[in-house]
Amino acid sequence: MSAQRPVTIAFDVMGGDHGVLEVVKGAAQLTLDSPNVHGLLVGDRALIDQALTQVKYTAERLAVHHAPDFVAMHEKPAVALDARPRCSVMVAAELIRDGEADAMVSAGNTGAGVLACARAFKLIPGVRRAALATVYPTAVSRGEKNDPFSLILDVGATVDASADDLVAFAVMGAAYARIISKNPDPAVALLSNGTEASKGPARVVEANQKLSVIKGLRFIGNVEGVDIPKGTADVVVCDGFVGNVCLKMLEGVSETVIELARYAYKEKLLWRAGLAMLSSGIERIKEVTDWEQYGGAPILGFDRLFIKAHGRSKARAITNAGKVAAKAVKSDLTKVIQDALPGA
Amino acid sequence: MTLPDRIDPRPPKKIYRWDLDKTYLQTEFDTLRQLVRTAMQKAHEKKAVPGAAALIRELRASGDSRLCIVSGSPTQMRAVLAEKLKLDGVEFDELVLKDNLKNLVRGRFKALRGQVGYKLPVLLKSRAHAPVEAEEVLFGDDAEADAFIYSLYADMVARRVSEPVVHQVLQAAEVYENDITAVMKVWESIPQADPVTRIFINLDRLTTPASFAHYGPRLVPIFNYFQAALVLMADGHLAAPQVLKVMVDLVQSAGHNLFTLSNSLQDLIRRGLPIAQVAQRLSEALQGPQAMLQVVRPVPDIIAAFTKRAASLGAPPAPAPVKDIDYLSLLDHARPRTHKKRRIE
Numbered sequence: 001m002s003a004q005r006p007v008t009i010a011f012d013v014m015g016g017d018h019g020v021l022e023v024v025k026g027a028a029q030l031t032l033d034s035p036n037v038h039g040l041l042v043g044d045r046a047l048i049d050q051a052l053t054q055v056k057y058t059a060e061r062l063a064v065h066h067a068p069d070f071v072a073m074h075e076k077p078a079v080a081l082d083a084r085p086r087c088s089v090m091v092a093a094e095l096i097r098d099g100e101a102d103a104m105v106s107a108g109n110t111g112a113g114v115l116a117c118a119r120a121f122k123l124i125p126g127v128r129r130a131a132l133a134t135v136y137p138t139a140v141s142r143g144e145k146n147d148p149f150s151l152i153l154d155v156g157a158t159v160d161a162s163a164d165d166l167v168a169f170a171v172m173g174a175a176y177a178r179i180i181s182k183n184p185d186p187a188v189a190l191l192s193n194g195t196e197a198s199k200g201p202a203r204v205v206e207a208n209q210k211l212s213v214i215k216g217l218r219f220i221g222n223v224e225g226v227d228i229p230k231g232t233a234d235v236v237v238c239d240g241f242v243g244n245v246c247l248k249m250l251e252g253v254s255e256t257v258i259e260l261a262r263y264a265y266k267e268k269l270l271w272r273a274g275l276a277m278l279s280s281g282i283e284r285i286k287e288v289t290d291w292e293q294y295g296g297a298p299i300l301g302f303d304r305l306f307i308k309a310h311g312r313s314k315a316r317a318i319t320n321a322g323k324v325a326a327k328a329v330k331s332d333l334t335k336v337i338q339d340a341l342p343g344a
Numbered sequence: 345m346t347l348p349d350r351i352d353p354r355p356p357k358k359i360y361r362w363d364l365d366k367t368y369l370q371t372e373f374d375t376l377r378q379l380v381r382t383a384m385q386k387a388h389e390k391k392a393v394p395g396a397a398a399l400i401r402e403l404r405a406s407g408d409s410r411l412c413i414v415s416g417s418p419t420q421m422r423a424v425l426a427e428k429l430k431l432d433g434v435e436f437d438e439l440v441l442k443d444n445l446k447n448l449v450r451g452r453f454k455a456l457r458g459q460v461g462y463k464l465p466v467l468l469k470s471r472a473h474a475p476v477e478a479e480e481v482l483f484g485d486d487a488e489a490d491a492f493i494y495s496l497y498a499d500m501v502a503r504r505v506s507e508p509v510v511h512q513v514l515q516a517a518e519v520y521e522n523d524i525t526a527v528m529k530v531w532e533s534i535p536q537a538d539p540v541t542r543i544f545i546n547l548d549r550l551t552t553p554a555s556f557a558h559y560g561p562r563l564v565p566i567f568n569y570f571q572a573a574l575v576l577m578a579d580g581h582l583a584a585p586q587v588l589k590v591m592v593d594l595v596q597s598a599g600h601n602l603f604t605l606s607n608s609l610q611d612l613i614r615r616g617l618p619i620a621q622v623a624q625r626l627s628e629a630l631q632g633p634q635a636m637l638q639v640v641r642p643v644p645d646i647i648a649a650f651t652k653r654a655a656s657l658g659a660p661p662a663p664a665p666v667k668d669i670d671y672l673s674l675l676d677h678a679r680p681r682t683h684k685k686r687r688i689e
Contacts, residue, residue: 005603006601006603008603032550038603038607045614045657045658045661046661049614049661052552052554052614053552053553053554053557054552054554055552056550056551056552057550057552058550058567059567059568059571059607059608059610059611060567060568060600060604060607060608061604061607062607062611063606063607063610063653063656064610064614064656064657065656065657066656066657066658068658100652
């Protein structure tokens with residue numbers, strides 16, 4: 001009997017905004033869509049049992065691992081993980097460390113997920129700090145799949161990154177874009193306050209010099225904030241502090257635009273008519289920039305992969321996060337990153 | 345051979361009743377094209393559900409059982425189906441097929457699709473000729489009304505269901521009045537017993553197991569025949585080496601592996617089936633000397649996988665209380681799947 005393990009994705013079923021059912025549903029759907037992928041549901045067994053009474057699944061490719069605790073969204077990660085070491089996200093990370101699964105998907109507390117990875121996984125040789133990557137909709141699409149998203153990293157895992165960290169982030173982001181977006185030669189840029197190589201803090205300038213000489217990496221230099229939505233670069237690199245501020249600002253802008261549209265809709269009949277005429281176009285934009293199709297944001301830099309699904313993720317986003325994780329595992333993303341790092 | 349054996353075969357201690365399509369055979373007949381293709385298939389082209397033939401062979405190995413097959417396939421397919429079973433090494437005692445040509449000629453159109461009006465009388469008539477003490481295990485699937493029909497049959501023989509309820513159920517299932525009379529008559533002739541110990545429903549359509557909770561713990565929805573073999577081992581129908589033979593068949597014929605099998609085992613434990621002891625006995629049997637089992641080695645990996653999956657569930661929940669089946673509330677289950685009144689999936 002073949003003992004070669006199929007790709008197994010551990011799903012932390014606790015902590016998402018929509019509860020256990022959506023995560024279980026998404027994981028079950030993944031195993032139905034992809035016969036060579038198995039799901040391992042980690043969380044409260046009673047809640048998982050309850051969810052499985054409402055979900056179509058195949059028992060052959062879905063297993064359950066009971067974890068008695070979980071970390072809520074509002075909790076401080078370190079405090080919660082210390083107080084409840086058997087929480088679902090920690091148990092899931094340990095199962096991956098022990099070879100029971102290959103990658104993790106969680107829609108729960110991001111900090112707890114990253115910390116669980118840091119405690120259970122090892123960093124890839126040559127990587128000093130992990131990076132949280134996210135996708136952002138852009139004006140241009142890219143790669144074999146015509147993805148209308150660029151990848152931004154780091155958006156919060158490493159607040160104070162050195163020049164070498166930024167170089168590692170660039171290499172990791174490019175490898176991820178190659179594998180997941182099927183973009184064979186992604187354009188990589190550093191986020192700065194000017195496009196000139198000399199612009200920005202010392203670590204950005206130094207990173208620029210180092211990235212310019214890395215073979216096999218299409219480094220296009222520095223980009224400014226305005227270039228992110230334009231899609232000038234496929235991979236935008238920054239430290240976690242800048243990335244997080246930038247991401248929150250971009251989210252804030254889009255929320256404000258929606259609020260303004262709502263206001264306009266209520267305020268004047270003419271404006272309402274205008275919005276109605278634009279509605280099909282707006283729907284189309286929503287379709288092409290639907291974040292659920294991307295599933296989640298990867299934490300890059302560890303020897304095992306963690307896909308952080310959005311807290312608001314419903315079943316479809318969870319399924320897609322699992323697919324992304326399985327694809328990364330099958331493509332041996334960790335090895336690809338390791339081989340691409342300077343000095344490898 | 346003793347004198348009585350020569351005069352009359354030994355009465356069976358166990359009766360295994362099987363449906364064919366989607367239970368024993370991998371059949372697709374959801375569209376007209378699939379229906380035609382199924383009808384035209386030759387015996388060697390038909391595929392059995394992985395593990396089904398191996399399970400039947402092991403169940404029959406003790407020699408004190410009967411295999412009774414009742415299928416909705418037309419009588420015209422008898423030769424092909426009998427040949428297929430022979431090819432698979434499955435020896436049957438009864439093979440009852442549906443005479444739809446007769447229904448068509450007589451203008452009994454409701455009987456063409458109806459399952460209850462066909463299967464229930466067949467089961468009851470067969471039971472009427474069985475020894476009172478013979479235990480029964482039934483195998484069906486989730487494509488039609490097997491769970492309903494098998495449960496009703498079991499409770500009719502055990503007299504757990506009243507005559508007015510049966511009458512109401514048969515009327516709701518659009519069974520012709522003369523067939524209802526015939527059912528009632530044959531039921532009357534059957535001595536009261538409680539022979540049906542287990543009903544297996546093969547989840548061909550991946551219906552959620554919880555959908556069958558109304559039928560109580562006697563009915564076990566299964567994702568594969570390894571799960572059935574495990575439960576049958578716990579029920580005393582199979583020994584550990586026989587379950588391993590079913591397991592080997594699934595590995596060889598359907599690409600199952602350590603992980604699909606251990607997940608299947610865990611699924612049963614999670615659903616509250618009492619098979620934890622079975623897993624232990626199976627692990628012991630795996631360490632036996634049978635050469636055939638080389639195919640499922642390495643043994644330590646298998647034992648570890650089974651143990652790990654069983655242990656990872658934590659404390660089991662309290663079993664659900666057993667209640668009598670309320671057939672009147674399940675009438676939808678008795679109607680053909682395509683029936684406009686049927687609303688279950």
